[in-house]
Amino acid sequence: MDTDHASGALDEALERLHTSGPERLGRLTNHAPMVVEALASHGRSAAVHRWLDLYAGHLEEFPAPFAPVTGANWPQALGDPRRAADWIAYFTREIADHPWRDLLATWWPRLLPGMYGGSTHPVIRVGHAVRTLTLNGENAPRLTELAHGLGYWAARHQPVTGITPLVVAAGAGAHEALDSVPPIADLSGGFPARLARVDRLPAWQPGATDPDEAQLRLTELVRAATHRYATHGHGNATMMVHAATAPNAVLRTLPALPRGQWAASLHAAWTASAAVTAMYAPAEPAAYARPGSRLTAEDVMERALAHGDEHVIKLTDTALDVGDEQALAAALRSAELSEPLRG
Template sequence: MDTTGILDEALQRLHGSGPERLGRLTNHAPMAVEALSVRGQAGTVHRWLDLYAHKLEEFPSRVEPVTPANWRAALGDPRRAADWIDHFEREIADRPWRDVLAQWWPRLLPGLCGGSTHPLIRVGHAVRTLLAGEHTAPRLAELAHGLGYWAARHQPVADLAHLPGAGADGAAAALDAVPPLTERHGTFPDRLARVTDLPMWAATITDPDPDPDPDRARLHLLDLVRAATHRYATHGHGDEIMLVHAATAPNAVLRTLPALPPAQWAPSVRAAWTASAAVTAMYAPDTPVAFTPPGTFTPEEVFERARAHGDEHVIKLTDTALDVGDEQALAAALRCMELNEPLR
């Protein structure tokens, strides 16, 4: 974790900006600078921000304070993003951040697909930083921004029909069994509304259980993150940006688990699977293609290539690929660099 203070400087610089731009496109900068800092590239953060700055918009206007009496009415209202961020800043100032997270995680989890899963991913980056280092004011504020963005973009998935039995051999088989949408056009919310059924996966973990095993939940999430990351190498061409989130969204849940009560781990697996499988249904191509990496590289070399490339999605997927840590994951990161335009 960065100990230079650069990450805190960058977060302070970013907290004057809103979580979105152009109506609903996400501000990825807080996630990218956290990943750069974690992976030993803190010295490049401000230069990267200078290149990204044209994508930032001013912090949104406030409507009215979110309170214990009115929060349900404000949930899922993107006009209330500033109100929600203010609310979580007050909450985290008054109570330990883990207590706030544990209270709100079950409330927010059903809506983790809101904002195309970006709010969840932002929370995962913020929690990783807090678990690994000091609880500085900018890092606590970043958690408040992530939770506030999630609450404002909260979007529950409609009740799904569960297709039988896929994935007994693991998450990779389950993702292969996800039926693609017949109409793959429109925005993320438009497509999400068309997702009506998904294969069952890890039923022994995700079904209600009076005594769930939290470690088994963690192992299932590891399997899902690995499978979704590997799959990008052969399926990322279906949508080079959106399919990144099939891996980074469940990884955000995985990163958050250590900060949550163990009783919340099993429900988190169900939500992570729903997000990853839904993104797969909405954007995966009909046919995979083989990908041969342009050489053999160490994880550090792959991340250096991602930093030089600069695209925020490339940085985030490469960060997740390094968490997975094997050659196929690194190949997925290299494929992501090939498919996406560099940041200029």
Template sequence: MTTSGHLEEALERLHASGPEREGRLTNHAPMVVESLAAHGRAGAVHRWVDRYRDRLEDFPGRVERVTEANWRAALGDPRRIADWTDHFSRTLADRAWRDVLAEWWPRLLPGLYGGATHTVIRVGHSVRALEAVENAPRVAEFAHALGYWAARHQPVTSLAVLPGGAPTAEEALNAVPPIEPGHVGFRDRLAALRGLPRWADGATGPDAARARLTELVRAATHRYATHGHGEPTMLVHAATAPNAVLRTLDSLPRELWAPSLRAAWSASAAVVALYGPVQAVTYEPPVRLSAPEVVERALAHGDEHVIKLTDTALDVGDDQALAAALRSVEMSQPLT
């Protein structure tokens, strides 16, 4: 396995910055540079970080050491981002990263809503990077990603399973009821969510869970082209959050695949409920571009959510997914 070193240099540069800015907005840079490197654009990562650097803030200070005795009390405390990152850095110095993932994934999975799902998305990117090449900067990024998820861990325990069901992911996403209007911000909207349709429960075996999760990622990506106008930034996560879970499956024990599907479905459906528009629109891309051309278009645009949706669209790999990526370019503000 070989690496150009550009991604490693970018990650080391970014690890001096915290995972958030302004106390609530996510730092997307580690996820974006991994996406670019994964699609053959590692040479562009430093130029992109230069464009993004005004959105970076210093890494936060430490509060108290996280230990095996007190970690439950620290879970979900955003003041403890540095403490959690330190904890995972120490753990990964002694244990294989897949073993750490297998231990912490079921602990963290109920709280994947944290950071508006960016927590699990960052872990998904870090896992893909490690599966490609294992080295110190990528292991460090895995520690940062897990630390962010643990600090922003946010379970939702009051969701009812709505009666009925839908046979396909597309139909199930279309059946998601919107929340009542008037709520502002992800946390406020999430608190207003009362129930989601049943869809993922039928897949109990690992192979069925993978198939359904793949179907969900495809349906959510396709849906962005016709529904993304409801909230062009936030609705990206209806596709990228379940895709982060999907790309992590092979690094997990198979018995965790079915619960991972259920968590991914709840996250994707919740984003649709919180931000989806009342009406779909017909969308036909103005041009037909190849996958490398779509990557170039996203990179030139520069917006972090555009690049990450493009990354997921390339995983899906069909014309409808590429159209969704082009739709995000049209609707999003470019990075300046």
């Protein structure tokens, strides 16, 4: 891949997108910044603007300011979606004055308890932004993208409280723990309504405090949730994606964080993945087709791009991180279950 070309295409796309808001219709997430980063990261930079042209109808203008966010009043502004523009402006100022890793280290523990708002999309957007900054270096569009992601997260900050921890069998892996998640009783309504009904979740790896152990278990969780999509994605083709992509966003961010924040990151990511499972997983698994032996990761990404749906591309991005046969099968399954993007 021509790294300079990929970075240039991504930077142009981000600049184009920073005139748009983080949401549309007051509740639906703008997925474009995440998708263009995934495409550029997997050698599909030439398709970035073509995909954006198809997605353009899903973009809205940047929202109007409501009331400025400051270093003094930010606790009161946390979780107020009316102040998305104000939060983005705040982080844009802060990232101009502080190294981005220092800013992330300050705000990660403040935002992490509320990673469940916005259907977990804000933390996923931050994870994409951090990957680009870490692998490709910093410049104005990439730093601005991190500011937009953090601002969106702060505006949609929503903690999960009142969870009764359920005992998990000793030695249970992430896949077994996800299998043991009890579904919520009332499956009506959208993400916020369902999330409010999550009151029991298995306590998986509660004693993991060592940073290296936390990273290992988070990697295991991403693999298990991605694999599980192949058999359980039919519960909700779109929402079940987040059981894998949200913890993967956290996993991608770990290397940019102080090691002392890794264990808390694992526990928050587990809660997110388990909560999505409780809210959307089907009662029974379904069979899935295994990819042919000659099908490569590049082939699977090309199929995702041809399909075009934003969640298909993002799950494929995570599946390629996992990199094994069942992960690729999950990516293909998401394309089977989802409607293609139409311009």
